[in-house]
């Protein structure tokens with residue numbers, strides 16, 4: 205579409221009141237959304253029925269009254285679900301929808317269909333997920349690349365950034381917590397599906413890292429937010445005001461041809477290749493990101509009372525997970541021991557540094573660039589299920605390290621070896637190499653804080669049990685294996701033997717390493733895996 209045509213379309217000059225002002229709009233969409241929203245991967249309230257929706261805000265991004273061209277609506281809606289009341293406004297389940305409105309849906313968009321309202325202002329029209337329609341995505345980018353305001357929506361372009369017009373859109377359809385669209389293989393727009401009042405760390409931290417000149421994270425090029433969504437009536441019966449802007453989407457440079465760490469790890473496992481060079485380089489990248497975050501955003505020292513609070517939070521999450529997933533219950537007491545070790549750490553006046561961290565680091569959040577083979581880190585949103593305030597809090601940086609260690613275990617258990625002895629040894633070595641790389645590049649040596657590492661790895665495994673039970677039940681055995689291992693480890697041992705850094709690890713041939721490998725380890729190569737040599 206030409207710039208003039210798209211600008212005209214986006215101007216949306218109406219000769220009628222906007223359809224979003226019609227009182228019957230949301231009621232007419234509710235029956236469709238009650239079917240469609242709970243089926244989406246990003247829907248957080250799985251397992252509880254949706255009894256209705258409240259409208260938080262609505263904007264007409266493209267007029268919906270043209271018969272030949274699709275219209276586009278922007279909605280923030282809050283799902284009504286019976287159950288325990290929300291603890292904070294951030295806990296409420298508010299979702300962002302971009303709806304296409306057309307007379308008839310072209311067959312190529314059949315998978316995007318939401319439904320056809322039987323009454324209200326869109327009677328007889330077809331409503332569908334606009335983020336699956338490349339044409340509507342391209343128009344959304346046209347809106348985004350020019351700073352400005354539309355109703356409650358505010359569009360911002362980063363400093364010294366000029367986004368070209370007319371980039372072709374390619375919606376991503378993989379399993380994701382949010383919805384992403386690639387434009388001209390030059391930019392990627394991530395549209396957050398859960399909308400919480402407050403700056404999303406996936407905008408906040410990359411902006412801070414760009415200020416700190418950290419080149420490990422693609423800098424935001426443009427973003428859009430919603431300002432003050434007015435009073436809403438969530439399930440807890442209290443009226444909340446969304447005082448802070450809600451971050452809705454972020455556009456960043458697309459690392460074309462980059463491969464993600466998860467895929468690279470699975471590739472390595474499939475040919476029985478060592479991964480220690482890559483893991484070590486990833487450790488370096490992670491430490492660089494942590495250092496830059498600590499330099500540019502607030503930090504604090506955690507003392508005994510903080511450690512008590514952290515341990516209590518972990519124990520509460522364990523209890524909640526065990527209520528939802530019975531398989532966890534037999535391990536509950538022994539897992540708790542890992543958390544109970546934390547407060548005693550502060551007894552001698554020992555303190556631990558806390559800072560802003562990634563919050564959900566795993567191999568799928570790392571990208572290795574095609575040309576120079578350098579690791580980047582993406583997706584700073586934190587664990588999507590946690591309240592925003594908690595995700596924006598300072599924490600020990602080793603929490604990210606523990607999370608990444610879980611990811612090597614996941615790869616080994618879900619990859620081609622299916623958790624055989626060779627794969628588990630692969631994971632042990634990759635984990636140790638990551639820790640070593642992290643410490644080499646200035647991060648706190650994970651071996652020096654075994655209790656913290658064990659507590660955070662346990663907390664992460666518990667999170668994963670709940671995550672898999674909700675989203676991918678077939679994957680549940682993977683974190684359950686970690687739960688059994690962590691519950692079996694002697695809580696008085698100090699260092700978990702699975703975390704110990706073997707000084708000889710991290711040296712095998714690794715086709716994906718971006719650092720010079722050290723002297724090779726002949727006992728662990730692609731051609732001679734330990735159990736194959738007999």
Ligand SMILES: Nc1ncnc2c1ncn2[C@@H]1O[C@H](COP(=O)(O)OP(=O)(O)O)[C@@H](O)[C@H]1O
Nearest residue numbers: 380381382383384392422457458459464582583
């Ligand atoms: N800057 C980028 N360059 C290249 N690919 C990216 C970039 N950002 C994200 N991706 C790809 O898009 C996918 C989804 O991004 P992510 O931020 O992890 O979204 P979600 O929170 O929905 O999981 C990632 O797995 C990655 O492959």
Ligand SMILES: O=P(O)(O)O[C@H]1O[C@H](CO)[C@@H](O[C@H]2O[C@H](CO)[C@@H](O)[C@H](O)[C@H]2O)[C@H](O)[C@H]1O
Nearest residue numbers: 380381564566567568587588610611614668671
């Ligand atoms: O969608 P996000 O990337 O924000 O993160 C969520 O989904 C992840 C899975 O896609 C999940 O990660 C878990 O599975 C990974 C393999 O698919 C594994 O590498 C991670 O270690 C494991 O935690 C993540 O926990 C969840 O928040």
